[in-house]
Amino acid sequence: MSAVSSRTDSDHRMEYCGRAYLCRMFSKAFGYALRAAVYVAIHGKDGKKVSLQEASDALGVPHHFLGKIMQDLVKHGIFDSIKGPNGGFYANSGTPQMFLIDILKITDGNLVFDQCALGIRRCNAAHPCPLHHDFANCRDGMIQALTVKTVGILAEDVESGMSFLAR
């Protein structure tokens, strides 16, 4: 029997993986958090504020889940908020300078940086799994991007139409 059988790939996957697209590098919370930060950097400046409703509508992400995440971002100073009528979320002077990796640490913690792609606990450069170096290269490239890019840089990209936060 060849590596390709008559059953579909998804059939097989379902046996121990209900939905494949959850096998991602970062949590969903990180994606929501980053998009929210960039959205606030763009729309929550010059005295304007972004309500949770506006943000979750514009980004197409779950209202209450985003609420939790934005609350946490405020706690970490990524941007600010104020309660009450005409309240909402808004950028502070540091918002555009925040590095993406700061947001990653808030949502996903530090363990992201030294996991083994094959799930071997004590895998490291000196005692590597067979994919350690390939995966380290891949991840380090991504981490590098997250380390040099800021919320402000992404906001500029989005404002100039080079990239998009939704749809």
Next chain:
Amino acid sequence: MSAVSSRTDSDHRMEYCGRAYLCRMFSKAFGYALRAAVYVAIHGKDGKKVSLQEASDALGVPHHFLGKIMQDLVKHGIFDSIKGPNGGFYANSGTPQMFLIDILKITDGNLVFDQCALGIRRCNAAHPCPLHHDFANCRDGMIQALTVKTVGILAEDVESGMSFLAR
């Protein structure tokens, strides 16, 4: 308030992410499957067979979960098996030539290849999220490695002591 608060990183993470290390690029099943395939390629040849017990002990992986996975690998022809006393799993002539990406498709399906790192559904090169190109580079490098490397190549690495399947 700065981006670094007095609470620990893990405190924050726990609020919507019980354990950060599950935010991985591939499923655990893939790691187990790949390690099992390489183990069988090494120890299940020249008439020798590998029992599920031996494999789960040697790899330090859950017995029954590995059973499911190996069963699926057999179904896809990655290696063979035989039931009964002195039965077990063993390499076939194609085992060393199997590409790692074949195993990835079995365990994680095809959706792994076009997810957006930020969770935007319609993200692609023409309508990219702000991290699309960085993530595409990162992932493509990894996919490239999985596309050119075979079970046999990893088996040689492990047999020569260059890399390890457990601990």
Next chain:
DNA sequence: ATAAATAAAGATTTAAAACTCTTTTTATTG
């Protein structure tokens, strides 16, 4: 002072991945 609008907080639920347990089937050996 009251009402309304909003974020914050916390409790709960849902969905998926990860893992376990039980039963069945197949092969071997005495």
Next chain:
DNA sequence: CAATAAAAAGAGTTTTAAATCTTTATTTAT
């Protein structure tokens, strides 16, 4: 042919991430 050893199959449980719901606190405006 009976007993046994092994994989195959399937049902069930647990854990985690994701999402939702409910209540509280804060601010503003009337």
